[in-house]
Amino acid sequence: MAPPSALPHITTKWTLFLDRDGVINEPPEHLYARNWQEFHFCKGSLEALRIVSTLFGRVIIVTNQQGIGKGLMREEDLSLIHKYMCREIEQAGGDIDAVYSCPALEEEEHPERKPNPGMAHRACEDFPEIDMKRSVMVGDKRNDIAFGQNLSMYTVLITMNSNIQANADFHFSSLFGFAKCIQQIVGT
Numbered sequence: 442m443a444p445p446s447a448l449p450h451i452t453t454k455w456t457l458f459l460d461r462d463g464v465i466n467e468p469p470e471h472l473y474a475r476n477w478q479e480f481h482f483c484k485g486s487l488e489a490l491r492i493v494s495t496l497f498g499r500v501i502i503v504t505n506q507q508g509i510g511k512g513l514m515r516e517e518d519l520s521l522i523h524k525y526m527c528r529e530i531e532q533a534g535g536d537i538d539a540v541y542s543c544p545a546l547e548e549e550e551h552p553e554r555k556p557n558p559g560m561a562h563r564a565c566e567d568f569p570e571i572d573m574k575r576s577v578m579v580g581d582k583r584n585d586i587a588f589g590q591n592l593s594m595y596t597v598l599i600t601m602n603s604n605i606q607a608n609a610d611f612h613f614s615s616l617f618g619f620a621k622c623i624q625q626i627v628g629t
């Protein structure tokens with residue numbers, strides 16, 4: 442694990458990939474946020490999203506949502522959550538370029554389910570200027586870090602639990618902490 446001061450100097454040529462649950466919103470009480478009422482932003486995450494939107498050229502969300510594969514929610518429920526989520530982020534001054542989700546079950550080992558790289562490949566098709574070597578993946582699980590590593594991105598683990606060992610390049614307790622640190626480095 443490198444110290445925060447070793448973070449790269451971010452410019453608008455960089456892309457930020459973000460996991461959703463546990464990074465942007467609180468880990469859902471029932472494992473899945475099945476509707477907007479069950480979706481709660483983490484403390485400081487809206488401000489963090491505003492900051493990173495000004496620093497990175499692209500901000501992209503990549504989220505495993507096997508609640509759909511399990512039949513606990515529908516694609517339409519997820520689309521609605523993402524519509525409301527993006528609207529709140531925009532109202533707070535942030536800007537999400539795209540949200541990619543994978544509804545497949547873990548055991549399917551679907552090419553788009555993290556840690557497999559499919560969702561990043563979709564992002565590269567939609568935004569051909571994305572450079573994996575100038576990309577950062579932020580997540581709260583081993584799968585997220587492995588996803589970033591499979592794609593040669595910088596990796597950032599967000600967790601309050603220092604027992605989670607995911608071999609990420611960097612570690613912060615919140616997305617807000619990460620955003621403030623990047624902002625400080627760019628400002629110096």
Ligand SMILES: [Mg+2]
Binds near residue numbers: 460463
């Ligand atoms: Mg997560």
